[in-house]
Amino acid sequence: QVQLVETGGGLVQAGGSLRLACAASGRTFSRYTMGWFRQAPGKEREFVGAISRSGGSTTYVDSVKGRFTIERDNAKNMVYLQMNSLKSEDTAVYYCAAAYLTGITVSRSAYNYWGQGTQVTVSS
Numbered sequence: 001q002v003q004l005v006e007t008g009g010g011l012v013q014a015g016g017s018l019r020l021a022c023a024a025s026g027r028t029f030s031r032y033t034m035g036w037f038r039q040a041p042g043k044e045r046e047f048v049g050a051i052s053r054s055g056g057s058t059t060y061v062d063s064v065k066g067r068f069t070i071e072r073d074n075a076k077n078m079v080y081l082q083m084n085s086l087k088s089e090d091t092a093v094y095y096c097a098a099a100y101l102t103g104i105t106v107s108r109s110a111y112n113y114w115g116q117g118t119q120v121t122v123s124s
Contacts, residue, residue, distance in 0.1 A: 002026045002098045002113040009094060009118030012086055016122075020081040022096030022115060030054075030074040033099040035111055036081045038092035038120075045095070047106045051079065059104050064090075088124040093117040 003025040012018050022034070035050035049060040051070045058070050067086075072079040079096060097111035105111075 002029070002032060004096050004098060004113055004115035006094065006096050006115045006118040009120045011121045011123060014086060014088055014122055014124045016086050017082070017084045018086065018120060020083070020094055020096075020118060020120070022079045022081075024077040024079070024098065026077070029077040029098075031100060032113075033101055033104055034070070034072055034079040035097045035099060035105075036070060036079075037095045037097060037108065037111075038090075039095070039117075040089075040092040043092075045108060047108065048094070049081070050099075050104045050106065052104050053102065057104055059106065061106075083120070086120075086122045088122050091120060091122045093119050 005023045008020040036048040039045040049070045051058045055072045069082040095117045096115045098113040099111045
């Protein structure tokens with residue numbers, strides 16, 4: 001079992017940056033593909049990006065490509081979401097999630113474990 005805790009959310013002006021962190025418990029962190037999702041008020045939770053178990057592959061939703069970067073540190077059981085050039089439409093609760101599989105998936109249902117989320121608010 002994996003427990004996930006996100007930190008780093010907050011209020012930022014449009015054009016600014018934030019770095020979210022997700023700390024994972026357990027000794028098998030490197031066996032999980034890690035994903036970031038977000039949910040804005042009144043909307044469904046959507047995929048933001050994911051990183052493979054080794055960190056060698058990443059994928060992102062088109063709306064954040066070139067602005068967001070996911071990294072992981074398997075030695076520290078950490079995954080990060082660096083968000084640059086933030087826009088008001090990036091405002092949401094951001095969740096990290098873990099999927100016990102090889103490769104990368106964008107499917108929400110494939111992720112077995114979820115954090116509690118951290119609020120990101122971008123003011124225009």
